Amino acid sequence: MTVRRVMGTETEYGVTRPGDPRANPVHLSGQVVRAYATGAGPARALPTGSGWDYADETPLRDARGFEMARALADISQLTDTDDPTTANSVLSNGARLYVDHAHPEYSSPEVVSPRDAVRWDRAGDEVMLQSLATLAAQGEVLRLYKNNVDGKGASYGTHENYLVPRAVPFLTIAAGLLPFFVARQVLVGAGRVGLGQFSERPGFQISQRADYIEAEIGLETTLKRPIVNTRDEPHALGEKYRRLHIIVGDATLCDVGTLLRLGTTSLVLGLIEAGAAPPLELADPVAAIREISHDPGLRHTVELADGRRMTALEILATYRQAVQDHLGDDVDADTREVLDHWDGVAADLATDPTRCVGRVDWVTKLAVLEGYRRRDGLEWGDPRLSAIDIQWSDLDPARGLAARMRASGRLVTVVTPEEVAAAVVDPPVETRAWFRGQCVSRYAGQVRAASWDSVVFEPAPGRRDLRRVQLPEPLRGSRADIGELLDSVGDVDDLLAHLVTGED
Amino acid sequence: MAGQEQKRPQRREDEDTPPPEAPVAQTRESARTDDVDDLLDEIDGVLETNAEEFVHGFVQKGGQ
Numbered sequence: 001m002t003v004r005r006v007m008g009t010e011t012e013y014g015v016t017r018p019g020d021p022r023a024n025p026v027h028l029s030g031q032v033v034r035a036y037a038t039g040a041g042p043a044r045a046l047p048t049g050s051g052w053d054y055a056d057e058t059p060l061r062d063a064r065g066f067e068m069a070r071a072l073a074d075i076s077q078l079t080d081t082d083d084p085t086t087a088n089s090v091l092s093n094g095a096r097l098y099v100d101h102a103h104p105e106y107s108s109p110e111v112v113s114p115r116d117a118v119r120w121d122r123a124g125d126e127v128m129l130q131s132l133a134t135l136a137a138q139g140e141v142l143r144l145y146k147n148n149v150d151g152k153g154a155s156y157g158t159h160e161n162y163l164v165p166r167a168v169p170f171l172t173i174a175a176g177l178l179p180f181f182v183a184r185q186v187l188v189g190a191g192r193v194g195l196g197q198f199s200e201r202p203g204f205q206i207s208q209r210a211d212y213i214e215a216e217i218g219l220e221t222t223l224k225r226p227i228v229n230t231r232d233e234p235h236a237l238g239e240k241y242r243r244l245h246i247i248v249g250d251a252t253l254c255d256v257g258t259l260l261r262l263g264t265t266s267l268v269l270g271l272i273e274a275g276a277a278p279p280l281e282l283a284d285p286v287a288a289i290r291e292i293s294h295d296p297g298l299r300h301t302v303e304l305a306d307g308r309r310m311t312a313l314e315i316l317a318t319y320r321q322a323v324q325d326h327l328g329d330d331v332d333a334d335t336r337e338v339l340d341h342w343d344g345v346a347a348d349l350a351t352d353p354t355r356c357v358g359r360v361d362w363v364t365k366l367a368v369l370e371g372y373r374r375r376d377g378l379e380w381g382d383p384r385l386s387a388i389d390i391q392w393s394d395l396d397p398a399r400g401l402a403a404r405m406r407a408s409g410r411l412v413t414v415v416t417p418e419e420v421a422a423a424v425v426d427p428p429v430e431t432r433a434w435f436r437g438q439c440v441s442r443y444a445g446q447v448r449a450a451s452w453d454s455v456v457f458e459p460a461p462g463r464r465d466l467r468r469v470q471l472p473e474p475l476r477g478s479r480a481d482i483g484e485l486l487d488s489v490g491d492v493d494d495l496l497a498h499l500v501t502g503e504d
Numbered sequence: 505m506a507g508q509e510q511k512r513p514q515r516r517e518d519e520d521t522p523p524p525e526a527p528v529a530q531t532r533e534s535a536r537t538d539d540v541d542d543l544l545d546e547i548d549g550v551l552e553t554n555a556e557e558f559v560h561g562f563v564q565k566g567g568q
Binding site: 012014015016018019021025026100101102103149151153155156157159221222247354357367368370371375383384386387391398399401404408410 | 536537539540541543544546547550551552555556558559560561562563564565566567568
């Protein structure tokens with residue numbers, strides 16, 4: 001069993017113009033995307049006038065086997081029509097940078113290990129910081145936040161994507177994931193000041209997202225958000241693969257938190273694929289996810305369908321044991337790294353959660369908040385604590401509290417600043433993201449559009465003679481696959497000729 | 505800082521017959537408290553001065 005599989009993250013950042021709370025967030029988000037593209041230049045980011053190739057997107061197809069009638073869809077679910085008022089770019093690192101609803105979003109390139117997921121996720125933060133620097137030089141000061149709530153009713157997403165074989169029935173996946181996702185937050189929750197969607201009650205909870213989760217399984221992502229999302233857009237060979245689109249998680253700023261978020265989930269998916277998920281079923285998963293989030297003491301037990309009660313740590317230990325039972329003898333380094341962190345964090349949470357400062361986001365945030373409560377005698381309803389919660393996730397290294405803790409060595413890091421800096425420019429080498437990113441950096445003027453599974457060339461710009469290269473296999477188009485060919489061809493025409501004839 | 509130096513011995517007296525590991529655990533806890541206090545001193549200067557207005561002004565549109 002291994003953590004390695006095709007995966008990636010999506011981050012919708014909170015955006016503000018200080019002193020101007022009425023600023024149009026769609027406009028601000030468009031500024032952020034355009035500023036990165038112009039600041040980085042065409043070899044690092046497709047001009048935002050380029051297209052996103054929507055040909056293969058089906059946001060209304062449901063994994064349970066039916067397609068939603070377009071007329072019934074909420075307008076906010078339609079992401080497959082190219083809107084000229086919003087900005088979109090594809091980056092040389094294989095990522096997509098665009099405006100999603102009212103937030104700038106960075107969708108990471110496909111990677112195959114949780115460690116690389118951390119690396120290209122943090123590269124997204126650097127992309128955003130470079131954009132802010134470009135804007136600041138033009139006199140436009142904006143702030144970006146890597147969080148998921150405004151505390152006043154709005155929530156925005158940090159999503160995870162995992163490639164799984166189509167042969168595994170969706171409801172089997174959902175059943176295996178539900179208890180895990182309800183419990184997972186104690187390892188990887190980001191922490192939040194305020195209880196309830198509008199922070200109507202004072203207090204601290206483990207997860208940013210829990211109070212906004214209102215269904216067990218469903219298609220919607222902007223209303224009635226489910227624990228397990230059924231959106232069925234594989235962005236790959238549909239008869240062979242499923243892309244699980246996970247919306248229940250929080251944005252994590254601790255490297256270990258991101259590593260565990262992706263790594264433990266990949267392992268649990270491995271259990272489900274092997275038919276080895278623990279036979280746990282919760283009586284009421286939606287109630288349970290909130291109850292666990294509202295208990296930073298980690299003592300609360302949730303009811304199972306068979307009447308038993310378990311804590312979140314006990315549920316996770318059951319999954320961990322199942323992983324151990326199916327691990328096999330050949331454990332790769334990526335899997336070992338995730339298991340070591342999982343075991344270390346779980347043991348410390350069980351004995352003294354404060355030992356997890358620097359590794360678990362909510363514990364780290366809570367330590368700072370409790371520090372202020374102790375030193376300054378603050379109650380949970382004090383706006384200073386709410387302000388700290390928001391400022392925690394400010395990307396600005398001078399203002400952001402998590403960023404400052406990382407800079408002063410208080411957060412355990414999995415990747416180095418140099419690795420992150422390189423990932424802003426370079427694509428991961430093991431997936432088709434490598435081909436996508438290389439096309440941006442090598443053929444900037446001739447890439448007309450791209451998507452997860454295609455690159456559309458305009459070999460003679462202005463002639464509207466478009467050629468689409470399809471990439472339905474996420475592991476094809478890697479450096480090992482196509483690096484030699486790319487180095488050997490002279491220009492786009494040459495490349496296309498080789499790809500069409502299959503000479504490589 | 506001086507105030508906290510005084511609090512620690514009191515906390516020890518409040519506990520009855522600590523197990524042998526307790527001093528180690530308390531040293532660790534004190535070290536962590538000191539580290540948090542250092543951090544608070546460091547970030548005091550960058551925190552929003554008008555917390556209420558800052559929180560009030562942080563309004564986002566819902567996303568996915």
